[in-house]
Amino acid sequence: MKTNARVAIIGGGAIGVSLAYHLAKYGWDDVVLIEKHELTSGSTWMAAGNCSFYHSSYYCTQVNMKSIEIFKQLEEETGQSPGWHTTGSIRTADNPDRLDELGYYYSMNRCLGLDVSFVSPEEIGKLHPLIDTAGLVAGLYWPDDGDVDPASMTQAMAKGARNYGAELNLHTQVTAIEQKPSGEWLVKTDKGDITCEFVVNAAGLWAPEVSKMVGLEIPSIAIAHTHILYETINAVVERDTMLPLVRDPDRSIYLRQEMDSLILGMYEANGQQWKKHGVPWDYAQEELNPDIDNIADCIEAGIERFPVLGETGFKHVTAGPITYTPNGDPLVGPAYPLRNFFQACGYSFGITQAGGIGHYLAGWIMNGEPEIDLWHVDSRRFGSYANWAYNHEKIADTYPRLYSIFFPNEFRDAARPNRTSPIYEYQKAANAVFGDYFGWECPNYFAPEGADLYEQPSWRRSNAFEQVGRECTHMMNHAGIIDLTRFAKTWISGPGARDWLNHMTCQNVPGKDGQIALCPMLDPNGNFKSDMTITRIDADNYFCVTASVGKCHDQHWMLLNLPEDGSVQFEDLTYRMGCLVLAGPKSHAVLEKAVYGDVSNAAFPFSTCRELYVGRTKCRVNRMNYVGELGYEIFHPIEQQTSVYEALMAAGQEFDLQMVGMHAMDSMRLEKGYLAWKSEMNVHHTPLETPIAWTVKLDKDFIGKAGIVKQKEAGVPLQLVGMVVEAKDSDPWGYNPILKDGERIGMTSSGGYGHRVGKSIAMGYVPPEHTAPGTVLEVEILGRSRKAEVVSMPLYDPANEKMKA
Numbered sequence: 001m002k003t004n005a006r007v008a009i010i011g012g013g014a015i016g017v018s019l020a021y022h023l024a025k026y027g028w029d030d031v032v033l034i035e036k037h038e039l040t041s042g043s044t045w046m047a048a049g050n051c052s053f054y055h056s057s058y059y060c061t062q063v064n065m066k067s068i069e070i071f072k073q074l075e076e077e078t079g080q081s082p083g084w085h086t087t088g089s090i091r092t093a094d095n096p097d098r099l100d101e102l103g104y105y106y107s108m109n110r111c112l113g114l115d116v117s118f119v120s121p122e123e124i125g126k127l128h129p130l131i132d133t134a135g136l137v138a139g140l141y142w143p144d145d146g147d148v149d150p151a152s153m154t155q156a157m158a159k160g161a162r163n164y165g166a167e168l169n170l171h172t173q174v175t176a177i178e179q180k181p182s183g184e185w186l187v188k189t190d191k192g193d194i195t196c197e198f199v200v201n202a203a204g205l206w207a208p209e210v211s212k213m214v215g216l217e218i219p220s221i222a223i224a225h226t227h228i229l230y231e232t233i234n235a236v237v238e239r240d241t242m243l244p245l246v247r248d249p250d251r252s253i254y255l256r257q258e259m260d261s262l263i264l265g266m267y268e269a270n271g272q273q274w275k276k277h278g279v280p281w282d283y284a285q286e287e288l289n290p291d292i293d294n295i296a297d298c299i300e301a302g303i304e305r306f307p308v309l310g311e312t313g314f315k316h317v318t319a320g321p322i323t324y325t326p327n328g329d330p331l332v333g334p335a336y337p338l339r340n341f342f343q344a345c346g347y348s349f350g351i352t353q354a355g356g357i358g359h360y361l362a363g364w365i366m367n368g369e370p371e372i373d374l375w376h377v378d379s380r381r382f383g384s385y386a387n388w389a390y391n392h393e394k395i396a397d398t399y400p401r402l403y404s405i406f407f408p409n410e411f412r413d414a415a416r417p418n419r420t421s422p423i424y425e426y427q428k429a430a431n432a433v434f435g436d437y438f439g440w441e442c443p444n445y446f447a448p449e450g451a452d453l454y455e456q457p458s459w460r461r462s463n464a465f466e467q468v469g470r471e472c473t474h475m476m477n478h479a480g481i482i483d484l485t486r487f488a489k490t491w492i493s494g495p496g497a498r499d500w501l502n503h504m505t506c507q508n509v510p511g512k513d514g515q516i517a518l519c520p521m522l523d524p525n526g527n528f529k530s531d532m533t534i535t536r537i538d539a540d541n542y543f544c545v546t547a548s549v550g551k552c553h554d555q556h557w558m559l560l561n562l563p564e565d566g567s568v569q570f571e572d573l574t575y576r577m578g579c580l581v582l583a584g585p586k587s588h589a590v591l592e593k594a595v596y597g598d599v600s601n602a603a604f605p606f607s608t609c610r611e612l613y614v615g616r617t618k619c620r621v622n623r624m625n626y627v628g629e630l631g632y633e634i635f636h637p638i639e640q641q642t643s644v645y646e647a648l649m650a651a652g653q654e655f656d657l658q659m660v661g662m663h664a665m666d667s668m669r670l671e672k673g674y675l676a677w678k679s680e681m682n683v684h685h686t687p688l689e690t691p692i693a694w695t696v697k698l699d700k701d702f703i704g705k706a707g708i709v710k711q712k713e714a715g716v717p718l719q720l721v722g723m724v725v726e727a728k729d730s731d732p733w734g735y736n737p738i739l740k741d742g743e744r745i746g747m748t749s750s751g752g753y754g755h756r757v758g759k760s761i762a763m764g765y766v767p768p769e770h771t772a773p774g775t776v777l778e779v780e781i782l783g784r785s786r787k788a789e790v791v792s793m794p795l796y797d798p799a800n801e802k803m804k805a
């Protein structure tokens with residue numbers, strides 16, 4: 001075994017081997033993989049091997065597409081067949097909500113150019129003659145889906161990896177990982193040690209134990225998953241083409257052909273966690289005892305949908321452990337807060353995604369940035385709240401619901417409440433209907449007296465619609481408080497702080513004490529990394545605020561880029577500071593009454609910050625907000641939040657001050673055309689493509705400048721536009737195709753209903769020739785085209801008179 005390598009990959013399952021194959025293929029000649037047993041001996045060897053384009057995330061669908069592309073060419077490249085069969089697949093719907101969900105997939109998949117179509121029950125019956133279509137209303141059909149033999153596929157990639165020079169060490173167990181003072185990693189195994197620049201944790205079921213070796217706790221637990229292979233079925237033998245895979249999500253089952261028979265798989269209501277305190281190191285290639293009673297309902301459901309199963313005996317029942325994370329998606333990418341330690345674990349559909357993620361993660365490691373936006377699977381999307389206990393509770397809810405309808409507005413109750421603001425009880429008393437964001441309970445809206453404290457999940461306008469409208473109108477006419485305690489907050493200080501921040505953002509860091517500036521951080525290619533607002537406290541102190549869900553991601557980027565000479569200090573204030581946003585035309589009057597000090601326009605102009613006593617609490621008040629009204633972000637010591645809130649509410653009583661939720665904020669930010677992180681601001685776009693191109697200052701050096709200059713010279717390929725959409729009862733959400741004369745020219749980045757302007761709004765990227773206001777386009781919503789007119793943004797208060805009032 002080598003003692004030095006560029007990268008050490010821990011784990012020889014489908015994921016680790018695919019990564020080794022891709023890194024070696026793309027030119028790294030010192031790739032080492034370490035496997036404690038045989039290749040595939042974790043979850044991989046017993047997987048059903050279903051591969052599919054289907055995924056709720058646009059970018060993960062791209063990962064799946066890449067996988068299938070790779071599987072199809074593996075045999076030609078390596079001489080070893082991965083056992084790929086193109087069978088096609090159908091996802092059925094038996095109710096209107098499911099049909100809406102399929103509509104979302106249809107539209108989103110069309111953005112990716114996938115071959116996908118709606119099929120009627122009759123057509124489903126023709127594609128799969130063994131199905132009973134009773135109760136079905138339609139299905140989605142992907143003709144290019146299929147299945148692969150997981151072990152053969154992994155072995156084919158292993159062969160490819162070795163051919164390209166990677167070293168695959170079997171029967172070698174990683175026992176400890178240390179980081180040397182040089183930053184290099186020392187990976188200790190029972191066969192000797194390896195010094196390397198990068199470590200990748202692809203240890204599947206054991207990934208939590210490997211994470212512990214470097215001091216990390218990751219949310220990944222194993223659940224026993226079962227599928228049943230039936231005895232030979234004559235109706236299958238007699239066919240000369242393979243049957244498509246069918247997923248009947250409303251019955252929580254899937255069925256695919258295996259040789260002369262069928263495999264029925266299921267996500268039963270009572271998923272059994274397996275070895276929830278950690279998988280023993282000596283477990284390998286062993287099936288679990290299937291609990292037939294526990295899956296009896298799914299077997300019955302299978303027989304109802306495919307009657308032939310009722311007449312056929314079981315040939316083999318496979319039960320094996322699969323890793324699950326709180327939302328069922330894997331943990332990939334740089335591990336916060338470490339340098340050069342990557343996660344590639346937590347996979348529950350790791351066969352489908354193996355090929356694609358091997359490709360994309362290899363690129364991420366080699367180039368420092370991912371080729372596509374992998375935020376959906378980024379391990380940093382979870383914070384410290386997502387610990388073992390949280391995951392344990394969450395998974396009990398997630399597993400049985402893996403096939404449940406995906407709704408964009410659904411917030412499940414499991415493992416909540418978790419993080420709460422000190423004013424949580426006040427919010428509850430005001431009928432808050434909460435969502436959870438990065439573990440924080442945040443009111444989405446406040447239900448009227450007597451209404452359900454529950455937002456009906458839907459792809460259409462929900463029962464919250466009217467109330468959200470009332471909250472927006474209230475904010476527009478009076479004043480409201482939004483709890484944004486969850487913001488990520490970082491204090492940057494030291495003699496080098498200003499220069500360093502100027503290097504980190506394309507914008508000029510504010511030059512005067514008390515000034516605030518929108519300061520996006522970019523990646524080296526010039527694309528958006530983070531949405532940051534900087535307040536200059538004084539020459540050596542800066543208060544930086546970024547999106548709450550991006551906390552680990554953004555702070556990781558900052559930490560990795562800190563100078564080593566100690567001239568810049570980094571302090572995380574997220575959990576020590578709360579934030580209440582006071583906004584609306586009456587907000588000034590409320591503030592004036594609540595504080596000691598002059599808050600007139602002259603003393604406290606727009607886009608500046610002041611220290612003010614709100615009641616008895618010293619607060620840092622930023623005169624700006626995300627809703628486009630006159631308003632203030634009031635940052636305060638978290639333990640004094642109740643006192644700040646009470647002072648504001650007491651002062652606001654005569655001005656009808658009320659609490660306002662996240663949904664209203666989102667509606668109002670759309671009307672203002674403000675960009676949202678990971679919607680408009682993702683790794684595919686630079687500020688030059690957006691209305692905040694003015695934040696780019698090319699007369700200085702900053703990370704991403706070279707990419708920006710290159711794009712400026714070449715011309716932007718796309719431009720962000722706002723559109724008013726003739727939506728009916730479902731507004732655009734993002735990932736909707738944008739069409740011109742029936743031809744797809746772009747994709748929405750976000751959308752929703754703007755209650756203050758009374759219009760359905762979408763933002764999206766299109767080629768520059770389609771950006772003139774008045775241009776008539778179409779936006780496809782749930783599979784239907786809707787007229788969309790390009791408008792000049794912002795739609796609400798274009799001159800920003802209200803904010804500056």
Ligand SMILES: Cc1cc2nc3c(=O)[nH]c(=O)nc-3n(C[C@H](O)[C@H](O)[C@H](O)COP(=O)(O)OP(=O)(O)OC[C@H]3O[C@@H](n4cnc5c(N)ncnc54)[C@H](O)[C@@H]3O)c2cc1C
Nearest residue numbers: 011013015036042043044048049050174204320350351352
């Ligand atoms: C019954 C069943 C059906 C499934 N069906 C499908 C399906 O149809 N489609 C699909 O996409 N997915 C399916 N899956 C899920 C799929 O199998 C997994 O998502 C995938 O195999 C995960 O691969 P992996 O490489 O991450 O992990 P694993 O396959 O678990 O590999 C991890 C490897 O790391 C090694 N390792 C761990 N710790 C160390 C250490 N300290 N030192 C050295 N080596 C170490 C282990 O020995 C193991 O070989 C199924 C799983 C099961 C059980």
